[in-house]
Amino acid sequence: MTWASKVFELNPAGLNWPRAVAVLDAALVPMFVFWAIGHEVYLLSALFGLLFAALSDPGGSYGHRAFDVSLLALIGAGLTALAFGIGSDAWGWLVLACFMVTLAAGLAAAFGVHRFVNALILNVWFIGAVGFESSLHKGGHLTSYVWAQVLSWTGGAALWIAVTFLWWLVLGRTDQGQPFSELPGDTSRRKLTRPLILFAVIRAVVIAGTVALAFGLDLSHGYWMPIAAMIAMKPSLEQAALASAQRLAGALIGAVVAALLLWVPASENGLRLFAVERGLEVVALVLLMHGAGIRFWNYAIYSAAIAAGVLVLVDLPQPSDNAAEGYRVLWTLCGVGIGLAVMLLTGLLAKRTAKAPPQPG
Helix, strand or coil, X not given: CCHHHHHCCCCHHHCCHHHHHXXXXXXXXXXXXXXXXXXXXXXXXXXXXXXXXXXXXXXXXXXXXXXHHHHHHHHHHHHHHHHHHHCCCCHHHHHHHHHHHHHHHHXXXXXCHHHHHHHHHHHHHHHHHHHHHHHHHHHCCCCCCHHHHHHHHHHHHHHHHHHHHHHHXXXXXXXXXXXXXXXXXXXXXXXXXXXXXXXXXXXXXXXXXXXXXXXXXXXXXXCHHHHHHHHHCCCCHHHHHHHHHHHHHHHHHHHHHHHHHHCHHHHCCHHHHHHHHHHHHHHHHHHHHHHHHHCCCXXXXXXXXXXXXXXXXXXXXCCCCCXXXXXXXXXXXXXXXXXXXXXXXXXXXXXXXXHCCCCCC
């Protein structure tokens, strides 16, 4: 197979439109709430709280599900408070916080693969929230309160708990499967081996370094760099290369789609501008819905849908110039390159160490 065919290879079994519609139905609730109160700047936190609660849902008995999702909501609320609390601080604090959060996420593998995946998605949310708050602070056109962002995140997660409770009652209080069954469900404890700890430390150092570059050099939309680097760092170099190519392709397609959509309100004003912005928020929600349905169909197309939806939601409250999408693709490319370079160097070092003759006693 050619490299392009691998990047866009489709898995028909990965399509799940009922799940996508369920996510859309639930996401309409926070959207209409924030339309009513006129504070769309908090919509992103609510949507990601809802989405990540759905991703973390382990299935099984309702009590077990509610406990797991509540635990993620509590940890996510703390990370949301930290991210929006320090997002406008000196970049050194951001580097330290991202290092500690990424290290803790890597060591979460000791609690099972399922919780490790949950930790990784919370890690991505933390860096994204830091970048979002930093951009709001630089723009100065909108006010974002930390407590309101935390409440929005928690409300989104609580909405998923409420929806699953109602569904559990409708189905006669029977145990349900994992909503995202393709994600690992293993919660068995694992020993923190030396390679596992070393990989967690390397990831944390790389993410801290990319955060230092992004915020220390005050790069426009530079927080896309550490997110791309995190996604690129997989246990094997082959997995890392494929995921990086898919992430980059998705970022490019998503940026183009978002730029085309965000040109629509550029020449509007007054009531027409208000109507167009509300319409674009619905479009963004539909894009996120498609992301939920095609996550395991093809990662590149999934990344494009998620990137386009998030970019529209991020830029609508505080519009940026046309160069913004180009910067995001550029920093994604840099992050992918850094992640792959570190994986390559780590692999070469491991091989050299394994081949080294034992020292005489």
